[in-house]
Amino acid sequence: MKARRAFDPVLLLAAPALAYMALVFALPVLILIIGSFKGPGGPTTAAYTAFLSDAFNWRVIGNTLRVAALTSLVCLVLGYPTAVALARSRGAVQAGLLIAIILPLSVGVIVKAFAWQIVLRRDGIVSAVLVATGVWDAPQLMLFTEPGLVIGAANVFLPFMILPIYSVLKLIDPNLQASAATLGAPPLYRFFKLALPMAMPGIISGAAIVFSLSAAMYVIPTLLIGDRFQTLATLTARAFLLMRNEQLGSTTATILLVLAVSIVMLSARLVRAAGDSR
Amino acid sequence: MADLLLPHMNRRAFLAGSAALSAGLAAPAILRAQTKELVVGAASSQKTWSEEIMIPAFEKKHGVKVIFEGTRSLVNLEKMQKNKGSQYLSVVQMDDPVMIIAVAEGLLDPITAARVPSSASLKPGVTHMDGMWVNYLQPWVGIAYNKEKVPTAPTSWTEIFDPKYKGRIILPSLQNTEGVLNLFTAAHLKTGKPMADAQLDLDAGFAKMAELKPNVLMSYTQEGQAYNLLEQGEAYMVMGAISSVALARKSKGAPIELAAPREGTFSMPSGIALVKGGPQPELAAAYIDMLLSPEIQQKVAQATFSLPTNGTVAAPAGLADLKIHPVNWAEVSKNRAAWVSRWDRELSL
Numbered sequence: 001m002k003a004r005r006a007f008d009p010v011l012l013l014a015a016p017a018l019a020y021m022a023l024v025f026a027l028p029v030l031i032l033i034i035g036s037f038k039g040p041g042g043p044t045t046a047a048y049t050a051f052l053s054d055a056f057n058w059r060v061i062g063n064t065l066r067v068a069a070l071t072s073l074v075c076l077v078l079g080y081p082t083a084v085a086l087a088r089s090r091g092a093v094q095a096g097l098l099i100a101i102i103l104p105l106s107v108g109v110i111v112k113a114f115a116w117q118i119v120l121r122r123d124g125i126v127s128a129v130l131v132a133t134g135v136w137d138a139p140q141l142m143l144f145t146e147p148g149l150v151i152g153a154a155n156v157f158l159p160f161m162i163l164p165i166y167s168v169l170k171l172i173d174p175n176l177q178a179s180a181a182t183l184g185a186p187p188l189y190r191f192f193k194l195a196l197p198m199a200m201p202g203i204i205s206g207a208a209i210v211f212s213l214s215a216a217m218y219v220i221p222t223l224l225i226g227d228r229f230q231t232l233a234t235l236t237a238r239a240f241l242l243m244r245n246e247q248l249g250s251t252t253a254t255i256l257l258v259l260a261v262s263i264v265m266l267s268a269r270l271v272r273a274a275g276d277s278r
Numbered sequence: 279m280a281d282l283l284l285p286h287m288n289r290r291a292f293l294a295g296s297a298a299l300s301a302g303l304a305a306p307a308i309l310r311a312q313t314k315e316l317v318v319g320a321a322s323s324q325k326t327w328s329e330e331i332m333i334p335a336f337e338k339k340h341g342v343k344v345i346f347e348g349t350r351s352l353v354n355l356e357k358m359q360k361n362k363g364s365q366y367l368s369v370v371q372m373d374d375p376v377m378i379i380a381v382a383e384g385l386l387d388p389i390t391a392a393r394v395p396s397s398a399s400l401k402p403g404v405t406h407m408d409g410m411w412v413n414y415l416q417p418w419v420g421i422a423y424n425k426e427k428v429p430t431a432p433t434s435w436t437e438i439f440d441p442k443y444k445g446r447i448i449l450p451s452l453q454n455t456e457g458v459l460n461l462f463t464a465a466h467l468k469t470g471k472p473m474a475d476a477q478l479d480l481d482a483g484f485a486k487m488a489e490l491k492p493n494v495l496m497s498y499t500q501e502g503q504a505y506n507l508l509e510q511g512e513a514y515m516v517m518g519a520i521s522s523v524a525l526a527r528k529s530k531g532a533p534i535e536l537a538a539p540r541e542g543t544f545s546m547p548s549g550i551a552l553v554k555g556g557p558q559p560e561l562a563a564a565y566i567d568m569l570l571s572p573e574i575q576q577k578v579a580q581a582t583f584s585l586p587t588n589g590t591v592a593a594p595a596g597l598a599d600l601k602i603h604p605v606n607w608a609e610v611s612k613n614r615a616a617w618v619s620r621w622d623r624e625l626s627l
Contacts, residue, residue, distance in 0.1 A: 056623050114506070121512045141445060143512070144496040146627075223503060226496035227451035228627045242453050243615055 029257070036250035047251040064231040065259065067150060068215035072161075074154040075210045076203065079161035083202070084195075086162065087169035101159045109156055113223035116152040117143060120224075149225045153214050160213065161206040168202030204271055208264040215260045232256040315343040316561045319357060319553075320371035322348035327581045336568055342561060351376040351547075358385045358553060365555050368562035373455075373547035375611040377411040380551065386410050387552040393563040396570040401589040403604045406549070414569050415578060416545035416585040416602055419456050421537045422519030424508050435463050435539045438517050439490055446514040447493040448504045452621040456518040457497075458610055459544040461487065461617065462603075463518075466541060473542060473603035480617065484624050491625065508534055520546055525583035542601030545585070 037043045051057050086097050104112075119125055120142040130136040142148040176198075180190050196203075218233045227234075232252050239249030320328065325348045333344045347354075351372035358367060358380060372380065380386050388409040391398040397405070397412060404413040421432050427446075432438070438447055450457035465483030466476035476482070495513050498504040501523055507513040509532045516524070524536040550569065552562050568574055575586040585593050585602065593600065 059626075114503075117503070117506070117512075118510070121507075121510070123512075141495075144627075222499060225627070227453070227499055228494070228497050228625055230622055230626065238453065238618075243618070245615075 032250045033254050033257075035246055036254045038247060047247050048255075051248070051251050051255070060230045060232060060235060061255070061259070063229060064215055064233070064256065065263070067146065067153065067221075067231065068211050068260075070150045071153040071157060071214040072207050072211045074150060075158050075161035076207060078154065079158055079206065080165055080199070080203065083162050083165035083169055083199075086166045087172075088174070101162050104155075105159055109219050110223065112156055113152060113220055116148070116155070116224060120148045120151070144225050144228075146225070146229070149221055149229070152224045153217060153220050156217075156220060157210045157213050160209045164206040164209065165199055165202035168199055172198050200271060204268045208268065211264055212260050216256060232259075314341075314558070314561075315345055316368050316558050316565060317345045317347060317366055318369045318371065318565065319347050319349070319354040319367040321350060324348065324371060327578050331577045331581060332569055332574060335574060336565055339568070340561060340564060342558075344565070355380055355385075359383065363555065365553050366557065367553045368556040368558050369550065369565050370553055371414070371548070371550045372411075374406065374411070374413070374549045374605070374607040375547065377406065377549045377551060378608055378611060381407055381410045385554055387554045387556075387559070389552060389563075389566060393552075394567045394570065396567050396572075396588065399572075399588050399590050400570065401587055403602070404587040411549040411551035412566075412570070413545070413548050413587050414550045414566075414575075415548045415582060416587055417520055417522040417548060417582060418538070418543050418545045418585060418600065418602060419459050419518045419520055420524070420543055421539060422505075422508060422516040422524040422534055423537060424511055424514050425533050425535050427511055427514045431535065431537045432515070433537065433540050435467055435517070435541055438515060439467075439493065441492070443493045443514055445493065445495050447490065448495050448507060448513045448516045449487075449490075449497045449625075450501070450504070450516075450518050451497050451499045452614075452618045453499050454501075455546060456520055457621075458614065458617065459546075459605070460518040462544065462605070463541070464490075473544075474606075477606050477609065480613070484620060488624050494625075497625065505532070505534070521583045522546075529583075538597055538600045542603050544605050545602050547607070548584075 036047055037045065039046055082097075082101070086094060086101070089097060121127070122139045122141050124142075126142055127136070127139040131139055142151070176194065177190060180194055185194070215231075216233050217231075218237055221229060221231055221234060232255060236249050236252040236256065239245045239252060318328070325346060328346055328348075333346060336342075337344055347367070354367070354370050354372050355376050358365060358370065361367075362385065370380070370386075377386070389397050389405075389412055390409055397409070400412060404416070406412065421435070421438065423432060437443075449460060452458060452461070461480060461483040462473060462477045464486035465471070465479045466473050468482035468486035469476055469479055471479065495507065496504075501520075504513070504516055505523070505527055508516055509527070519536055521536060524534060528534050528536065550566055552559070552566065556562055569578070570588055572588055572591050575588040575591045578584075579586040579591065579594065583594075585597060585600070592598070
């Protein structure tokens with residue numbers, strides 16, 4: 001006989017954190033969203049109409065989403081193999097890898113951005129290596145360009161991709177791969193039909209975290225690309241801090257929130273649907 | 279709108295300002311009334327020279343205590359607005375555009391030669407709206423350049439536009455006040471009109487700045503980053519570098535120099551005014567009188583790498599011929615938001 005689904009008192013353990021987040025996050029976000037609909041004569045969507053009817057602002061939205069997508073992609077390409085290696089390694093090697101991934105989180109974003117300023121400049125090491133290996137004919141500037149921004153942002157957010165994938169991979173029985181190989185599955189088949197689908201929950205959460213963080217980042221673009229490249233986050237900061245235009249700031253912040261949340265949810269659903277159809 | 283006028287705005291300054299504001303508003307006026315003291319509302323960036331040069335000299339001469347409240351222009355304005363009728367500030371130092379608002383709201387008393395004798399020796403162009411406020415200093419903007427990369431000092435703003443500096447020029451963002459001044463310079467270069475008239479032809483200013491795009495390395499909001507790039511040699515020049523910032527770094531050993539272009543330039547906002555209805559009006563007038571006096575002007579100008587505004591004080595060596603053109607701050611405060619938005623569109627990557 002099936003037991004009645006009673007309230008599990010263990011759930012109460014989440015109450016302090018929920019109450020805290022409701023007070024310091026949900027409530028302010030609600031106030032922010034309400035602020036974006038405030039008009040002189042009652043609620044209005046005028047701020048959204050005005051913002052979205054300006055072609056330049058669509059470029060800003062494009063900048064935001066493109067940089068966030070590229071950053072997530074770079075993190076995935078670099079992070080997935082790292083997570084595999086991390087899950088496969090044991091003992092001191094694993095400890096060393098974990099420290100190498102987690103320790104950079106303790107270095108502030110501003111310090112990292114200033115370091116990238118040295119690495120990416122014309123006489124910096126990236127340019128020197130690319131010229132020495134013949135990829136570039138002459139030293140070039142990566143700093144204050146979109147690729148430079150993506151590289152810098154991927155550096156900051158990489159651990160947020162590796163760790164969720166790793167936490168999923170480490171639960172997978174390593175013998176599965178060997179069994180599949182024994183049964184005659186070729187390497188590519190094993191990767192697409194076995195390894196990738198099993199890692200997918202980790203990839204989805206890693207990509208969701210990195211995408212959201214890089215869509216909302218403010219300090220990194222300010223320092224690595226400057227004022228000539230606006231994103232929704234930099235427009236929001238400027239509206240509040242410089243123009244004190246709270247309506248504009250809450251409008252851009254809400255648009256950013258809605259876009260980031262819906263893209264993350266939609267892509268997760270698409271990936272899951274693709275996984276189920278296989 | 280008024281908030282647009284504040285240069286170097288950042289979150290920390292904003293928070294510090296808000297904290298100072300609430301502390302200031304909460305302080306009961308009665309506590310201050312009995313002792314002989316003078317409260318000066320100013321900016322945090324003016325604290326060093328105020329506390330090292332101006333305040334000791336004033337306290338010694340008049341036997342009073344000066345309380346220096348360093349915050350931001352707009353917070354000072356709010357303090358005056360909230361305390362109208364029972365002011366506790368006697369003197370305010372604020373950015374010129376914020377002064378315009380304070381005048382409109384009737385918060386200031388005019389500075390007259392009768393009350394402030396040394397104001398009679400001020401240079402032309404530094405007394406505003408019939409003495410409602412005056413400029414006590416002129417930190418000027420010029421071309422900061424890396425001495426190794428640019429061995430000969432630039433003599434004209436036009437040099438920044440030379441194609442040989444492709445990707446080597448740094449501009450301040452239009453969010454920074456010095457960035458707005460560059461637009462005026464550009465309008466002058468494009469039209470050949472005098473700087474005063476060119477300020478009103480911003481179409482020309484934007485068109486000229488767009489010509490500079492190939493040369494622009496980046497546009498900064500945080501000046502520390504700009505000077506870092508200049509000192510490392512990644513950037514060769516900063517257009518619209520503020521004297522008090524660039525020369526302070528040079529004096530600490532940075533391999534940079536600041537050139538004063540022959541077309542002349544502008545000065546950054548630096549106003550001082552008497553608070554209407556503020557306590558100790560005689561002392562307040564005496565404070566401004568002393569700050570404008572030749573002796574203090576000499577010392578403060580030297581310490582801040584700025585030009586004195588007292589006409590009897592000689593400009594620092596090499597700057598005697600530097601022309602400082604007046605800025606139409608009313609026009610700036612009216613149009614700043616529109617200019618920032620236009621800058622996004624026309625100067626973006």
